[in-house]
Amino acid sequence: MTNDRQTRDDLSYVRSVVTRADGVSNPASIYFLWAAISFFGYAIIDFEPQKTGFYWMVAGPLGGVLSGILGARAARREGQISSGDGRVEMLHWTGLMLAVLLLVPLAATGRIATAELPRIILLLVALAYWSAGLREDRRMLPVAIVMAGLYLLTVFAGDLPYLWTITAAGLAASLAVAGALAAARARRAPR
Amino acid sequence: MKPDLERLDRVLEHRVRLAVCVLLTRYERLSFSKLKELTAETDGNLGANLRKLEDEGYLSVAKAFVERKPVSWYAITAAGRRALKSHLDGLNRLIAQAGKPARD
Numbered sequence: 001m002t003n004d005r006q007t008r009d010d011l012s013y014v015r016s017v018v019t020r021a022d023g024v025s026n027p028a029s030i031y032f033l034w035a036a037i038s039f040f041g042y043a044i045i046d047f048e049p050q051k052t053g054f055y056w057m058v059a060g061p062l063g064g065v066l067s068g069i070l071g072a073r074a075a076r077r078e079g080q081i082s083s084g085d086g087r088v089e090m091l092h093w094t095g096l097m098l099a100v101l102l103l104v105p106l107a108a109t110g111r112i113a114t115a116e117l118p119r120i121i122l123l124l125v126a127l128a129y130w131s132a133g134l135r136e137d138r139r140m141l142p143v144a145i146v147m148a149g150l151y152l153l154t155v156f157a158g159d160l161p162y163l164w165t166i167t168a169a170g171l172a173a174s175l176a177v178a179g180a181l182a183a184a185r186a187r188r189a190p191r
Numbered sequence: 192m193k194p195d196l197e198r199l200d201r202v203l204e205h206r207v208r209l210a211v212c213v214l215l216t217r218y219e220r221l222s223f224s225k226l227k228e229l230t231a232e233t234d235g236n237l238g239a240n241l242r243k244l245e246d247e248g249y250l251s252v253a254k255a256f257v258e259r260k261p262v263s264w265y266a267i268t269a270a271g272r273r274a275l276k277s278h279l280d281g282l283n284r285l286i287a288q289a290g291k292p293a294r295d
Binding site for chain 1: 206209210213214217218219220221222223224225226228229230257258262264282285286289
């Protein structure tokens with residue numbers, strides 16, 4: 001042990017173990033939950049636009065709480081608990097919710113048309129998914145790219161019939177695929 | 192070099208025990224099966240190393256049920272944290288000295 005070669009080997013082993021522990025992913029249930037919430041939340045714009053705000057006021061925080069519960073349950077099942085990571089997660093997504101909430105005065109004071117809000121929110125959410133993907137679960141990165149693509153669709157193909165239903169379907173599909181990949185990984189993981 | 196060698200903790204000289212303690216400073220609690228998966232050790236080998244850490248007072252263990260299955264949760268104690276910090280400081284000094292040219 002006293003020779004430095006052995007010490008370096010041991011430290012390299014420790015590093016590899018810690019790196020393996022950091023490769024944690026979100027449980028599939030959270031992706032499926034948000035696929036459902038997002039689908040109804042964006043499709044509603046085409047059918048009942050006046051109810052969109054109320055829907056998100058209820059579904060957003062409720063989805064956040066449910067995600068926290070699902071995440072904690074998954075961590076217990078996985079056998080790896082870190083309340084520090086949980087706090088960072090909560091702050092990240094609460095920050096997104098606050099940013100969305102702070103957009104409301106922009107529309108309320110007439111600085112932007114209310115109809116533009118869903119586009120801006122979609123871009124904000126894409127950015128939140130991108131940063132979460134870089135920080136923790138890489139499966140969020142393609143979802144963020146799909147969201148950015150859907151944002152461009154709503155900008156450049158704004159006259160498309162059922163534009164928001166198409167956007168909702170694309171968004172839900174990307175989240176469902178990420179969920180299916182997370183479920184497949186969980187099945188492969190040793191118990 | 193001798194004072195730095197003396198700072199090394201003999202219990203933490205084993206790489207599995209060192210890895211377990213480092214992991215438990217990053218995560219509050221880890222289950223036995225998670226530690227087994229991460230360290231890629233056998234049940235017997237990991238169990239013996241965890242027992243050694245427990246006997247030294249570096250780890251605490253709590254038994255619980257998750258989805259009706261018994262789970263042993265491990266956490267690092269304050270004494271374990273102190274020992275790990277001192278051991279890592281000693282290792283850092285050793286590595287730094289190994290990189291320096293010899294004086295004689």
